[in-house]
Amino acid sequence: xxxxxxxxxxxxxxxxxxxxxxxxxxxxxxxxxxxxxxxxxxxxxxxxxxxxxxxxxxxxxxxxxxxxxxxxxxxxxxxxxxxxxxxxxxxxxxxxxxxxxxxxxxxxxxxxxxxxxxxxxxxxxxxxxxxxxxxxxxxxxxxxxxxxxxxxxxxxxxxxxxxxxxxxxxxxxxxxxxxxxxxxxxxxxxxxxxxxxxxxxxxxxxxxxxxxxxxxxxxx
Amino acid sequence: xxxxxxxxxxxxxxxxxxxxxxxxxxxxxxxxxxxxxxxxxxxxxxxxxxxxxxxxxxxxxxxxxxxxxxxxxxxxxxxxxxxxxxxxxxxxxxxxxxxxxxxxxxxxxxxxxxxxxxxxxxxxxxxxxxxxxxxxxxxxxxxxxxxxxxxxxxxxxxxxxxxxxxxxxxxxxxxxxxxxxxxxxxxxxxxxxxxxxxxxxxxxxxxxxxxxxxxxxxxxxxxxxxxxxxxxxxxxxxxxxxxxxxxxxxxxxxxxxxxxxxxxxxxxxxxxxxxxxxxxxxxxxxxxxxxxxxxxxxxxxxxxxxxxxxxxxxxxxxxxxxxxxxxxxxxxxxxxxxxxxxxxxxxxxxxxxxx
Numbered sequence: 001x002x003x004x005x006x007x008x009x010x011x012x013x014x015x016x017x018x019x020x021x022x023x024x025x026x027x028x029x030x031x032x033x034x035x036x037x038x039x040x041x042x043x044x045x046x047x048x049x050x051x052x053x054x055x056x057x058x059x060x061x062x063x064x065x066x067x068x069x070x071x072x073x074x075x076x077x078x079x080x081x082x083x084x085x086x087x088x089x090x091x092x093x094x095x096x097x098x099x100x101x102x103x104x105x106x107x108x109x110x111x112x113x114x115x116x117x118x119x120x121x122x123x124x125x126x127x128x129x130x131x132x133x134x135x136x137x138x139x140x141x142x143x144x145x146x147x148x149x150x151x152x153x154x155x156x157x158x159x160x161x162x163x164x165x166x167x168x169x170x171x172x173x174x175x176x177x178x179x180x181x182x183x184x185x186x187x188x189x190x191x192x193x194x195x196x197x198x199x200x201x202x203x204x205x206x207x208x209x210x211x212x213x214x215x216x217x218x219x220x
Numbered sequence: 221x222x223x224x225x226x227x228x229x230x231x232x233x234x235x236x237x238x239x240x241x242x243x244x245x246x247x248x249x250x251x252x253x254x255x256x257x258x259x260x261x262x263x264x265x266x267x268x269x270x271x272x273x274x275x276x277x278x279x280x281x282x283x284x285x286x287x288x289x290x291x292x293x294x295x296x297x298x299x300x301x302x303x304x305x306x307x308x309x310x311x312x313x314x315x316x317x318x319x320x321x322x323x324x325x326x327x328x329x330x331x332x333x334x335x336x337x338x339x340x341x342x343x344x345x346x347x348x349x350x351x352x353x354x355x356x357x358x359x360x361x362x363x364x365x366x367x368x369x370x371x372x373x374x375x376x377x378x379x380x381x382x383x384x385x386x387x388x389x390x391x392x393x394x395x396x397x398x399x400x401x402x403x404x405x406x407x408x409x410x411x412x413x414x415x416x417x418x419x420x421x422x423x424x425x426x427x428x429x430x431x432x433x434x435x436x437x438x439x440x441x442x443x444x445x446x447x448x449x450x451x452x453x454x455x456x457x458x459x460x461x462x463x464x465x466x467x468x469x470x471x472x473x474x475x476x477x478x479x480x481x482x483x484x485x486x487x488x489x490x491x492x493x494x495x496x497x498x499x500x501x502x503x504x505x506x507x508x509x510x511x512x513x514x515x516x517x518x519x520x521x522x523x524x525x526x527x528x529x530x531x532x533x534x535x536x537x538x539x540x541x542x543x544x545x546x547x548x549x550x551x552x553x554x555x556x557x558x559x560x561x562x563x564x565x566x567x568x569x570x571x572x573x574x575x
Binding site: 131165 | 224227228255262395397398399402
């Protein structure tokens with residue numbers, strides 16, 4: 001997999017951004033020495049990249065997150081360290097943006113620097129099985145809202161269509177047409193399709209650029 | 221394509237409400253239920269419905285009163301501290317015999333508390349919810365699918381009995397994502413001849429009101445209301461029994477606690493301990509009969525709760541104190557672990573009900 005210096009993951013909330021960010025960081029670490037994951041989600045106090053802090057530390061991946069992420073304090077703030085993402089160009093970064101246009105608002109603060117350096121990939125995470133983005137048109141609407149709020153245009157699409165643990169290979173295959181339609185309508189490429197590692201083998205030869213996700217641990 | 225979608229519990233409630241015909245939502249944001257409001261804000265304008273972020277929880281519940289008076293399906297949602305604010309309105313809805321759906325996605329308390337899951341509003345929900353003699357129908361989902369199913373059912377019951385149905389969920393249920401079928405069982409809404417829909421000069425005007433200054437009349441209203449409650453206790457009880465056929469130990473748990481309890485039960489069964497679960501789905505009316513019947517074979521009941529022990533009182537009443545009832549609990553936003561429950565099961569097994 002080829003990476004730009006900065007990879008931004010954005011999309012409808014619950015589309016799977018955080019999980020992809022976590023998995024992508026480990027992939028990135030295979031290729032580059034200095035890898036940083038930035039949790040820019042100030043909307044959702046649950047399901048944070050910080051949940052993977054221990055695994056990141058063991059792998060030598062740096063995590064920048066709000067001091068309050070995953071705590072009981074529901075405070076939307078970001079640390080000043082976030083500026084190192086654009087100031088320090090020796091690191092490769094994954095940016096996990098909050099859901100919808102509300103989550104992407106925070107990105108606007110960093111958008112100019114990111115665009116000036118121009119070594120980024122802004123990926124839209126698409127899940128056709130989420131009720132508010134069941135088709136290309138509704139997803140495109142969310143894309144436009146996020147671009148308006150975050151001030152960075154999308155450059156690619158990640159198809160992460162799934163219905164959780166019950167997802168079958170057929171469900172993923174059935175979503176490909178919608179993902180391609182979205183790619184066509186948005187005028188940007190379908191960069192990859194992500195699936196749970198359990199069903200990865202049965203799809204490996206059927207879908208191009210397939211990326212297996214080792215799902216995050218569930219509490220129950 | 222799969223016939224299911226992937227939804228958060230909060231979203232499932234919102235979409236199910238829309239499917240049930242609810243076109244009016246009034247709320248005020250509070251974690252961990254904000255997705256309900258956010259979802260309604262996106263969806264309602266697209267289907268000709270009304271989403272309104274009220275200036276407060278109190279304003280929202282009174283807007284519910286207004287729309288309910290007009291005979292339309294209406295809902296509001298909040299989390300624990302916000303539900304307390306709605307208390308006055310809940311009592312007025314009861315006093316005016318108005319149907320509505322109110323969602324409480326509980327968080328740890330008391331006070332502002334925290335934002336992690338809790339079941340510590342059990343007393344508040346099942347014992348009235350505010351001043352005066354009244355009940356709400358209280359439904360406790362234990363999966364995202366049930367968040368959807370019980371929302372539709374809640375509207376049906378509210379209309380049928382002219383009262384408030386409350387979905388009593390918790391932060392985990394609201395936030396967790398699971399596959400959901402939105403092929404829901406929506407019944408036609410009953411006629412509402414009492415609604416304030418305009419007389420068209422064809423009838424005397426209707427009034428929805430909770431003020432009644434003549435004590436004899438107010439008493440009569442209370443008696444009539446409680447006749448309806450008795451009917452509900454007879455007809456609308458819902459519960460799930462899990463591995464109860466030969467159980468000598470019975471766990472009582474609802475919502476997220478019941479899911480953890482099931483894991484512990486499977487483990488205990490593997491160790492040869494006969495344990496089962498009664499999961500109340502309606503918390504009011506409480507499923508008294510299955511608990512009383514269980515006393516014939518069960519030597520110990522264990523109430524598993526995300527509170528300091530509230531439902532345990534209803535378990536004791538339902539079992540008429542014939543068997544010991546012990547408590548396994550966490551509070552303040554913490555969730556009991558399967559190991560903690562397993563430990564209590566093993567203790568009960570060792571003591572054989574002799575404690």
